[in-house]
Amino acid sequence: MSLSWVSREARLKIVETLLSSRSIKQLASEIGVSPTAVRKYANGRASPDDEVLARLLSVVAPYEKEKVYDILLGDLINSIRSLLELIDDPKYRDIVRERIIESVRG
Numbered sequence: 001m002s003l004s005w006v007s008r009e010a011r012l013k014i015v016e017t018l019l020s021s022r023s024i025k026q027l028a029s030e031i032g033v034s035p036t037a038v039r040k041y042a043n044g045r046a047s048p049d050d051e052v053l054a055r056l057l058s059v060v061a062p063y064e065k066e067k068v069y070d071i072l073l074g075d076l077i078n079s080i081r082s083l084l085e086l087i088d089d090p091k092y093r094d095i096v097r098e099r100i101i102e103s104v105r106g
Contacts, residue, residue, distance in 0.1 A: 003050045003057075010075035011048050014056055015041040017067050031055040 018027055019042055030036040031052060040046035043072060048056060058069050087093045 004078070005074065005079065006050075006072065007075050007079070008047045011053055011056075012041060012044055013071045014017070014068055015048065017064055017071065018056060018060070021036060021061065027059075030059045034092065060069045067074050 015038070019038075022030070023036045024036075024042065030039045031038075032055060033052060037046065037052075038046050041048055057068070084093055084096060087096060
């Protein structure tokens with residue numbers, strides 16, 4: 001699964017969310033990184049790569065899911081809005097909107 005679309009800010013918010021219910025040491029153990037790496041994420045000096053993000057998502061507790069999904073959805077919506085703002089031609093903007101709607105419907 002590719003998570004390259006998830007922004008740095010969203011990655012850091014997910015770390016922050018998970019740290020609200022566990023220690024740095026515990027989270028580090030759960031995702032297989034050093035406590036120093038988690039501290040860097042928590043301080044914003046580094047952000048988790050796709051592999052670490054996938055591990056973070058795999059340890060989300062049921063009571064954290066809504067918050068984490070909200071972070072991811074908000075990030076995706078912001079990216080889509082940015083894309084639509086870049087498209088000058090209304091015709092192509094409508095085509096992109098329709099493709100987004102079709103892909104969500106499945």
